[in-house]
Amino acid sequence: MANSRFQYVRGFESEARLLPNTWIVVRIDGRGFHKFSAKHGFKKPNDARAINLMNAAAVACMNEFPDIVMAYGESDEYSFVFDKRTQLFSRRGDKIMSSIVSFFSSTYVMQWPQHMVDAEGQPEPLVATPHFDGRCVLYPTLENLRDYVAWRQVDCHINNLYNTTFWTLVLKGGLTEYEAEQRLVGTFSKDKNELLFSEFGINYNEEPLMFRKGSVLHWRRIPVTVTKEGPTSKADPTPVVRTVTRQKLTVIVDHCDLLQEEFWTEHADVFTSSS
Ligand code: DGT
Ligand code: MG
Ligand code: MG
Ligand code: MG
Ligand code: MG
Numbered sequence: 001m002a003n004s005r006f007q008y009v010r011g012f013e014s015e016a017r018l019l020p021n022t023w024i025v026v027r028i029d030g031r032g033f034h035k036f037s038a039k040h041g042f043k044k045p046n047d048a049r050a051i052n053l054m055n056a057a058a059v060a061c062m063n064e065f066p067d068i069v070m071a072y073g074e075s076d077e078y079s080f081v082f083d084k085r086t087q088l089f090s091r092r093g094d095k096i097m098s099s100i101v102s103f104f105s106s107t108y109v110m111q112w113p114q115h116m117v118d119a120e121g122q123p124e125p126l127v128a129t130p131h132f133d134g135r136c137v138l139y140p141t142l143e144n145l146r147d148y149v150a151w152r153q154v155d156c157h158i159n160n161l162y163n164t165t166f167w168t169l170v171l172k173g174g175l176t177e178y179e180a181e182q183r184l185v186g187t188f189s190k191d192k193n194e195l196l197f198s199e200f201g202i203n204y205n206e207e208p209l210m211f212r213k214g215s216v217l218h219w220r221r222i223p224v225t226v227t228k229e230g231p232t233s234k235a236d237p238t239p240v241v242r243t244v245t246r247q248k249l250t251v252i253v254d255h256c257d258l259l260q261e262e263f264w265t266e267h268a269d270v271f272t273s274s275s
Pocket of ligand 4: 030076
């Protein structure tokens with residue numbers, strides 16, 4: 001940038017850096033998705049196409065920003081957890097958060113036609129502008145971080161059990177939305193489970209894991225085999241076709257229970273580093 005007498009205004013910019021050695025969580029949430037989902041006819045209570053689209057946008061974010069060690073998504077929100085030691089954008093929170101929000105939103109729009117297809121395989125028209133808010137939150141300990149993702153997963157469970165029961169009462173039980181709401185006032189989880197089972201023969205625990213647990217994204221080394229053609233040594237220029245197997249870091253979409261130990265044990269190398 002050329003120097004000019006206007007240069008001094010740069011000094012007004014703040015470059016707040018996030019505390020070193022803390023977990024950075026960027027949580028994004030669809031703005032006005034109550035209306036957005038209604039406008040695009042999302043299936044109730046869950047639209048697998050819309051959830052898969054959210055997941056695809058989140059996978060793209062992890063591939064674009066590999067310092068994200070895991071992500072958790074439910075409904076219209078996603079939380080991205082960065083490596084404690086990340087130096088992305090010198091840990092400038094506004095740059096990190098705005099880049100994620102923008103990359104996620106653009107990917108959501110770009111991949112809409114692949115995911116939001118009707119029964120005939122035709123893409124649903126996108127008639128509103130999907131956009132997301134974002135925030136950065138810092139967690140100093142692994143315990144805090146685990147409690148954070150547990151909080152989001154419990155939120156997913158509570159909302160999904162409520163929504164599943166509510167929409168079953170409306171769509172299968174013929175109640176109005178007001179009647180269904182009244183029916184559920186003051187009920188506990190066990191009452192909703194019982195209602196679904198005794199009145200509709202639905203075992204809530206057999207509902208798809210993606211709806212009950214949300215989506216957990218993490219990295220795994222996957223062996224990939226590629227065929228190569230070329231000389232094997234300088235001495236012998238004859239091209240030879242051979243297969244090479246490499247370990248490729250790949251984003252996995254999982255629906256595991258984050259309140260259990262298993263996930264954290266499997267990824268202990270990422271989450272319990274001492275530095
Ligand atoms: P906000 O975030 O304050 O701008 O407002 P909203 O309207 O985005 O509210 P929020 O984020 O608390 O709730 C998410 C909304 O998105 C909620 O009304 C349900 C809707 N939604 C998300 N996923 C699905 C889905 O798969 N199917 C349907 N029918 N609705 C969904
Ligand atoms: Mg620039
Ligand atoms: Mg909200
Ligand atoms: Mg929202
Ligand atoms: Mg939300």
